[in-house]
Amino acid sequence: MDFELRAEQVAICDMARRFAVERIQPRVRDYDREETFPLDLYAEMGKLGLTGGVVPEEYGGAAMDHQTYALVIMELARTCQAMAGAASWASGVGGISVLRFGNEEQKQKYLVPLARGEGPVAFALTETHTGSDVASMKTRAVREGDHYVLNGSKVWISMINSCRWILTFATVDASAGRKGITAFLVEPDWPGVGRATFKNKIGFRPMETGELVLEDVRVPVANRLGEEGEGFRIAMSSVENGRLGVAARCVGMMKACMDLAIDYAQSRTTFGEPIGRRQLIQSKITDMAVAYETSRLLVLQTAWKKDNGDRARQDASMAKMYASDALMRVAEDAMQIHGAYGASDEYEIGRYWRDAKLMQTIEGSNEIHRSLIAEYALGYRG
Ligand SMILES: Cc1cc2nc3c(=O)[nH]c(=O)nc-3n(C[C@H](O)[C@H](O)[C@H](O)COP(=O)(O)OP(=O)(O)OC[C@H]3O[C@@H](n4cnc5c(N)ncnc54)[C@H](O)[C@@H]3O)c2cc1C
Structure with missing residues (x-):
């Protein structure tokens, strides 16, 4: 198995990262406080092709493979999971349902503007x-x-x-x-x-x-x-894609939590030393690094299976459950490393921690995924 990213994957991830840092980062704290969704940034993402995901070009999409799509979602989620969510709508529960089950007229009318970032x-x-x-x-x-x-x-x-x-x-x-x-x-x-x-x-x-x-x-x-x-089948067949997107968002958020925790641990001094020198803090950083790498691998493997035409229902459940539980622990440890400053919204970590909790509930709660994974393993579910 080749773990190296292809040149075009590196290029699109760089573009997503640049967009996140230059355009989203300066505004995310304000729109999160105001509880408003930045439609203008979403439209900008659309113009860059970042909302098109795995949808074919003939329906306004970017025709990415699932791995590239997951990598793009991770990059955006490092800065804002809501905008990463927006980049996943066309490839997730809404868009894929229309792509798979819609007629030509429905695809043109509803999927095309979604994939182009023209309307959530x-x-x-x-x-x-x-x-x-x-x-x-x-x-x-x-x-x-x-x-x-x-x-x-x-x-x-x-x-x-x-x-x-x-x-x-x-x-x-x-x-x-x-x-x-x-x-x-x-x-x-x-x-x-x-x-x-x-x-x-x-x-x-x-x-x-x-x-x-x-x-x-x-x-x-x-x-x-x-x-x-046919509605139940439509909903359930598209949630597989939705779960991949949620898991990728969790991985991006984990990276952000880890980076914030490392920066803080290196700069915060107690008893004459940076707290990063303390074993108890290092142990948390270790757990974060392992959680991030294992979750990322699980997400990329799920995407790889989808790209190879394999069924990935159990994998998507595992990726979603594992990555969101791991994210919750990582966000919790990152908050703890920030001490009192984690409670201030002048510091970014609190937003990740608040969002992390809900990742364990959306796109199927983790209790439901825990049951599903066992039922697949036991052969009770095909
Ligand atoms: C921020 C946010 C955004 C959302 N966006 C959307 C959206 O866009 N569209 C949409 O349709 N929904 C959306 N949801 C809803 C979400 O999908 C549901 O909250 C989720 O499916 C769980 O349903 P519930 O809250 O009714 O919990 P319930 O089903 O009532 O479950 C309550 C608790 O019991 C557990 N539980 C339930 N059944 C079992 C079981 N058989 N075995 C063990 N434990 C069980 C659950 O895991 C949970 O912990 C959103 C939720 C949130 C918080």
Whole structure:
């Protein structure tokens, strides 16, 4: 196995890094405080091709392989995981669902602007009483001629304010469980669509997370994605890609936490010596370095399997669970090394620590991944 990056991978990673340092870094603290998403920076990323990910060029994408895509996400996440998330939308749950299951018209209308960085997507699956247990969703879709009428609500939906379109799910037959779930492409300004943002979240503050209300929303049949009853499959097949993106964000964040902790440990002196000279601090730095390298390898191996056409469901679960748990420990240790200054938002580490916690919950909570990985290993799940 060759661990050396190709010249074009180095070039695109350098470009992503430069963009992160020169354009995102000067603004991230402010937009995180203000809980606003910088649409202008997202558009700039789009012009550089950084939002195109693995989507083919004919649909506005950058046609990267999964490894290159993961490396780009890591570079962006070192500075801001929210912007790295934005660069993963086209290759993640929203975009890949349309790429795989959409017809030509749907791809042109919804995927192309997403891949070009012209308009965020909201992926609206979670409901108040059904986060992990997706198949129990209550949102209903009733067919009336050439339309469906949608009623229900979704919570914890990212990019609820600025989204250009919404991929959401409703059941056409609650008694059919997952076989009743159907996917729809909804536009935010359609009659009956209501949106509200949750403020003062502990982390993910620029991500405009909130509630989507659907009240007698008339969705043309042409905006059904896939067939009736195919929604669960659509959601689950695209989360594999989403999980790779989340794991790559965690790796980038780990690198940032480690760099911040090392800088601080070298410059902070107690009892006449930099704290970096103390074994107890060194032990934390050691754990960070090992966590970072192992998580990075797992992410790149998952991406490599996808590039080789192998099934990578278990790998994606392992990468997401392992990298986000590792990130939480790394962020915690980096906060501890910062002492009291970790509590000040003049120092960057607190933002990573706040965001790290939520990585353990999004794209399938880590308890769910822990079960999935065992079920694959035991042969209970194919
Ligand atoms: C910042 C943020 C952004 C988000 N963005 C989106 C988005 O854009 N779109 C979207 O659809 N959703 C989004 N979510 C929602 C997220 O996907 C859900 O929170 C997640 O799926 C978990 O659902 P829940 O919170 O209802 O927890 P629950 O499913 O109620 O679980 C509660 C706890 O029980 C554990 N648990 C549940 N079932 C089991 C089990 N069988 N075995 C063991 N433990 C179990 C869970 O791991 C968790 O610890 C977002 C969440 C956050 C915090």
